[in-house]
Amino acid sequence: MSEVVMEHAAEAPGLEGVVSDFSRDKQVFGVPWGKAMMWIFLLSDTFIFSCFLVSYMAVRISTTDPWPVPSEVFALSFGGDPIPLILIAIMTFILITSSGTMAMAVNMGYRRDKNKTFWLMVATAILGASFVGMQAFEWTKLIVEEGVRPWSNPMGAAQFGSSFFMITGFHGLHVSAGVIYLMWVAIRVKRGIYERRGGNYEIVEIAGLYWHFVDLVWVFIFAFFYLW
């Protein structure tokens, strides 16, 4: 943290603060640079996911074939009648649970509780990994049993497959990357690397921002792809 920032400790509130934040000769955002960079990365990621979701909207509007009903396509039977969308609902709850454990990990980090931070991050990573596992199961079922391909499927509009594989695949990739990222930070927490740096656990919050974003994207995918 540079001295320039500290100098202007008393910052103006409200819109006046916006003007002074941008116009004064100092760092614009009163946050650590790593956090500002993560936010800007997430902003760019927002546009990538938006492109996928908007193109999904465009092909769904423009097709003259019936769009497969997600409620039926993703139904799962546990012996009895198939329950609509049940696997997706479980995946949604798992991701929300992981978001909760991550928020707690960030909180524990700022309380400088090394062990709790570590274990909460590990729990988050395990939940994330189980999400990816369920997604692998879902993909396998769709490809092997239902015969869905990126270019065709037996249920209706061919665009269903390409939209599905692109959107959920890209999201699954983000979750997988997040699991690796979280484990990496968690191990460094455990080894006391941040403790030695004066108990600065900002990195946990930055990793948390990424993880919450992955959950956030799922909220939109769940609404637009699975429920709509």
Add this chain to the structure above:
Amino acid sequence: MAHEEGQQHPIKIYLWIWLLLFVVSFFSYMVDYMNIQGFWRPTLILIFMFVKAGFIIAIFMHMQWERIALKLAILGPPAAILVLIWLMALEGGYIEDTRVDYYGESTFEPQAPPHH
């Protein structure tokens, strides 16, 4: 400066938001489970979606406690996506019309309970 000690907030607020996200997710699943159709389906889906997204950004991602400059810089630009949605919806409708008019494809009319 607020960030000298990072974003430190009571645990209680996280637990409440966590619970709330569970409840709202349950509601949004119920929209499908109870097979709500027509006007209320997209309306409820969008309401629950924005409530969840809002709480994740505001509380879990700590946006509510950040300065307005950061809020505007991060949350402002995605508004441009609305224009893209509008344009692509127009384009999608136009392409569907040309497919019907020039390729003789028939428009799909959604029926109440589909096959299976």
